[in-house]
């Protein structure tokens with residue numbers, strides 16, 4: 001018995017059978033490098049895990065120490081700057097690759113029978129990935145981290161009924177503080193890693209079980225290039241024999257296809273290194289909760305949502321914060337049921353492709369507009385640094401077209417309403433606020449319409465705060 005230790009171990013552990021099933025499996029005929037996106041996501045997950053563990057060894061999740069520990073990692077720990085850079089840009093790459101993978105799977109109709117569960121697990125993986133991004137953003141405890149999280153968590157407050165309790169639950173207090181940091185750190189390093197490890201494993205096991213999907217083009221060719229495949233058009237009944245024929249004619253995962261995957265992973269890794277070297281790894285000033293003049297902006301993948309919110313001011317904000325994102329997630333979850341025909345070629349699925357293009361154009365457009373509209377993190381006007389609230393007020397004035405009746409900062413139509421420059425010398429904050437909410441209460445003949453609705457009381461206050469900064473315009 002001891003003469004054949006390899007077989008002894010194989011009978012008890014089954015490593016050979018495992019290797020056979022995972023590495024020697026065949027990949028269907030016609031699959032190419034574009035199919036490596038999923039593997040690229042897996043590679044990035046591994047990279048984030050390794051760099052994340054290394055960062056955690058020197059990071060301290062408290063408001064007093066967090067920022068200094070990041071500085072310490074960057075400046076003192078050998079290769080700390082590089083590890084942090086990989087983790088920073090790796091996060092961005094992971095979101096990008098996961099999104100690309102999702103779009104690609106839908107376009108190639110790889111979510112169809114029998115892979116519906118693979119898609120659903122993938123949707124949850126995407127949400128966890130975004131959760132990682134959101135919680136990780138706070139950890140450096142710099143200005144950007146603090147204020148973006150402050151705004152981001154504040155959004156939960158717009159959820160009808162439970163909003164305020166929700167904000168308190170997420171923050172662990174009224175403001176973003178020590179408890180928020182502890183909670184985000186726990187989610188980022190305990191909850192999400194556990195969840196993503198289990199679900200990514202399930203995702204991979206299901207893919208190995210069902211096999212990689214055949215490309216739509218090959219799947220639908222009239223005269224199948226592989227021997228023994230049941231002819232076109234494929235149906236659910238002939239799916240399995242047809243797939244088996246494609247698989248039998250394809251290459252092995254090891255060593256053929258895995259090389260392709262590794263090559264894509266290497267390209268991504270080199271891109272990350274280039275980003276670290278040429279774009280750098282941002283770290284703002286230390287978070288200052290009293291500095292309300294800081295204008296935060298979220299990570300690029302939340303910018304579209306951030307922009308969308310501006311179209312739902314005041315009492316309608318929850319539509320942008322909750323309803324539309326929930327609708328999008330519901331749409332993703334329902335994809336296997338909404339899109340389940342036999343036709344897999346993108347060009348023959350006009351509705352699905354039109355919807356995909358529309359969603360991509362809309363989100364890209366919103367992102368571009370968001371970047372154009374978001375001012376630099378500090379804005380000076382007439383020598384004063386505007387607070388983020390005053391800036392929001394300035395933005396509302398722009399959107400609401402107040403200049404069609406008022407001169408503001410020397411610009412606008414002076415015929416209809418009084419100039420608002422220098423208004424602070426005439427009216428108090430309370431008067432301005434009260435007037436804008438109800439012009440007729442102070443002047444029964446007022447031509448101006450009240451600012452509410454659709455603006456909330458807070459937003460009217462932001463406008464008021466901005467108006468108070470306006471100096472008298474000197475007329476020559």
Ligand code: HEC
Nearest residue numbers: 400401402404405416417418432435439443445446447448
């Ligand atoms: C349709 C034209 C019109 C538009 C648009 C308009 N206003 Fe007015 N506003 C007036 C007129 C006219 C008055 C003064 C007389 C009155 O009460 O009718 C006035 C008065 C005011 C006053 C009081 C000024 C004072 O010195 O008493 C404030 C403040 C004000 N507007 C702010 C705004 C803001 C902010 C906006 C944009 C959200 C805006 N207005 C849009 C016409 C307009």
